[in-house]
Amino acid sequence: MTACSQDRNVLAAYLDGELPAAQEKSLQEHLRGCPECAAEIAAQVSLRRAMKLAATRFAPSADFRRKLQAQIAPKRSVGLRWLWPAAVATLAVMLLAVVWTRQSTLSSQAFREVADLHISDLASANPYDVVSSDRHTVKPWFQGKIPFAFNVPEFAGSEFTLLGGRLVYLHQQPAAQLMVGAGRHKISVLIAQQGSGLGSGLPFFGGVAVRDSFNVETWEKNGLRFYVIGDAEQGAIHRLAQALQGVNGS
Amino acid sequence: MDRAFFEQLAMPLFDQLYNHACWLTGDRADAEDLVQETYAKSLKGFGSFAEGTNLRAWMFRILRNAFLNSRSGLKQKTDYLEDEETGADQAVSHEVTPEALFLACESQEAIFSALERLPVAHREIILLCDVDEMSYREIAQVLDIPAGTVMSRLARARTNLRASLGAKEAVR
CATH class of the missing domain: 1.10.1740.10 (RNA polymerase sigma factor, region 2, helix turn helix motif)
Known part of the structure; x- marks a missing residue:
């Protein structure tokens, strides 16, 4: 029992620093002369000191901290995780683009060469080494001049007319060029051995493509690369290609 | 940002x-x-x-x-209502002298278990004040009560804690 009538909770509020200034001042004066209150204050202070340990009694686990941090982390770090698949995808696309560009550069080089041959043929006053509409004349003419053999389809009765042939060089290799008339259009058929670097970017079986305003169809068969190029309509190019495929098939 | x-x-x-x-x-x-x-x-x-x-x-x-x-909070909600009214433990607390309090402070476990035995409304206000060192004004914001109520509830909570610390000897 305390002899002093001072309210313990006022002493607590004093320690909390929450007493009004006037009350604080008068209490301080009282404390100077009251051993009971001084003892009470000391006891309360020691209780508070002991209570401070309650502040660190429960520490969050590192796992939970990480989890919470991830929960509130700014979107950018969340975005970074998303960025990985995106980066991989971007790289893949770039790689594809590089490969595709390389391929298409190769194939457009090949096509340009073919187109040049066709144009030079159109421009030439004397375009043919062998002038004949007879396939049995044209085909044997190439024997011994080119290191491969091919068949010429029978054009009699078709929309096409064989105009002639000549020996050309395509991708630094000897190649056979046949000129085929289709109405008023001239179509070049180029046949070379597959295997030069330029040919590798080309499709094995392609539909008719448009290159430099020419229609072109190309394919590869039994080690030979065929090109059919001309300003005739796409259907005509395709039909001629089919005729060539028919006699140079499997 | x-x-x-x-x-x-x-x-x-x-x-x-x-x-x-x-x-x-x-x-x-x-x-x-x-x-x-x-x-x-x-x-x-x-x-x-x-x-x-x-x-x-x-x-x-x-x-x-x-x-x-929360589930655990709902269970304790009744505590809040009951405790404001009762002035229990007042008598016991007066018998816990500064000397007895000193002795009780020797044991960290005694203090923790006394805190745990408190009704949640008392435990929380003592923690906010003594452990988290909040001002009465801050506590009033947290508990959404007037500053005057902070003072009276804190007084009751401390009395209760003290009784709990003193009663520990009697219980065990």
Whole structure:
């Protein structure tokens, strides 16, 4: 029992620093002369000191901290995780683009060469080494001049007319060029051995493509690369290609 | 930008909020749920949070409301209502002398278990004041009560704690 009538909770509020200034001042004066209150204050202070340990009694686990941090982390770090698949995808696309560009550069080089041959043929006053509409004349003419053999389809009765042939060089290799008339259009058929670097970017079986305003169809068969190029309509190019495929098939 | 700012302000309160949640619930899993909910709600409401106001009091209040609405909080809710009225333990507490209090402070376990035995309303206000060192004004914000009520509830809580510390000898 305390002899002093001072309210313990006022002493607590004093320690909390929450007493009004006037009350604080008068209490301080009282404390100077009251051993009971001084003892009470000391006891309360020691209780508070002991209570401070309650502040660190429960520490969050590192796992939970990480989890919470991830929960509130700014979107950018969340975005970074998303960025990985995106980066991989971007790289893949770039790689594809590089490969595709390389391929298409190769194939457009090949096509340009073919187109040049066709144009030079159109421009030439004397375009043919062998002038004949007879396939049995044209085909044997190439024997011994080119290191491969091919068949010429029978054009009699078709929309096409064989105009002639000549020996050309395509991708630094000897190649056979046949000129085929289709109405008023001239179509070049180029046949070379597959295997030069330029040919590798080309499709094995392609539909008719448009290159430099020419229609072109190309394919590869039994080690030979065929090109059919001309300003005739796409259907005509395709039909001629089919005729060539028919006699140079499997 | 807002999120980064929130993280910067709110993460330093993490340990404190977690410890407080553990004291409230008495269970680590429940405390984790509470803290997570508190951060989620604070982040959501951070846009409306006025800079310069007390973020700590604001987050403690969100934590407290989350606790009161949680399963473990609902069980203790009745405590809040009952305890305001009763002036129990007053007599016992007067018999706990400063000397006895000194002795009780020797044992950390005695203090922790006395705190745990307190009704949650008393435990929380003592923790806010003595452990988290909040001013009465801050406590009033957290508990959403007038400053005068803080003082009276704190007085009752301390009396109760003291009785609990003194009664420990008698009980064991």
